[in-house]
Amino acid sequence: MQLQPQNIQELTNQSSLIASPKLEVKNLFKSYQGNNKQKLVILQDINFQIFSHEFICLLGTSGCGKSTLLNIIAGLLPPSSGQVIVDQQIVTGRPGSDRGMVFQGYTLYPWLTVAQNVAFGLQFQKMSKAERRERVSYFLNVVGLLNFANNYPKQLSGGMKQRVAIARALANEPAVLLMDEPFGALDAQTKEQMQQFLLELWKQTHVTVLMITHDVEEAIYLSQRIYVMSASPGQIKAEVNIPLPENRELDIKLSTDFVEIKRRVINLLRRDSLSTLVEE
Structure with a gap:
């Protein structure tokens, strides 16, 4: 079978994507001005x-x-x-x-339930309420906290709070x-x-x-x-x-x-x- 130019280009593009890094930091510097200038x-x-x-x-x-x-x-x-x-x-x-971010502190909103915390970032995306509920349920199930969806952060252990924070980050499907x-x-x-x-x-x-x-x-x-x-x-x-x-x-x-x-x-x-x- 002879590849057509379009097929060759598609294979080239796929090969390029495979070889490309997901995240790259290049020649990065960070400095501040000290008190002595x-x-x-x-x-x-x-x-x-x-x-x-x-x-x-x-x-x-x-x-x-x-x-x-x-x-x-x-x-x-x-x-x-x-x-x-x-x-x-x-x-x-x-x-x-x-880029999803999980901090050392739990960074959960204490006035929101577990499900509401996970859904917080999704409200800024173009998706229906049904889609949001489905995604929240999926990721709470992934982290083993689906049965705690209606609990508040104060009712969770430290490890459970971090699992909620991870679920919240993953719900946005970050790269x-x-x-x-x-x-x-x-x-x-x-x-x-x-x-x-x-x-x-x-x-x-x-x-x-x-x-x-x-x-x-x-x-x-x-x-x-x-x-x-x-x-x-x-x-x-x-x-x-x-x-x-x-x-x-x-x-x-x-x-x-x-x-x-x-x-x-x-x-x-x-x-x-x-x-x-x-x-x-």
Whole structure:
């Protein structure tokens, strides 16, 4: 069978889409004017790519600028220079439905029910009330909270509140789900339960995830790749591939492979801390 020019062009376009990153950060800088009128550089020459359906973690110590970087990607802060590109479209500096955001705090409206919280962003889209109800029910079922649709946030545990926040972000069907240390306020046991939940949710929905954390074990357990950030100014110091099976139980944290990856990542972070102390 001989391909016609139109078929060749379609195949070329499909190949280009497959190869294109879902999210790309290019030559990004962020600086502020200090009290002494000197420029304070927070982020310096940040470059990385995330492809469709990947789960990627940005890992760094406190003060490395990872939350600032995530807020820039979300459109909550403008970069000083450089670009953020989602689905080959440059982010223009304002939040968009293509980027769902889940914060460390629960950020739920206490006067709205669980279902109303999930539906909040949908009211700004052109869809009928029936479509909104159907989508809210679908995502509440995905996160296991359909039976709590009429409850208020004060009636939920911390882990349940974060599941509502995740459902709200997913309901808008974002190209990329951005997560800012979403389990940082939870106790250790609930945190591990939420890590398992998030991994299953990612496999079920195939959403592309960029999550920031300072927890080394959390980053290794959840992600396929880790970008390790250094501080003062914040830079991408290393990219670490995570060659663990996609189906992961909590016991994998005790495996030899997991411990070896953890040792490598900790050494990267430790060398950065020592370099900072020497410079100071």
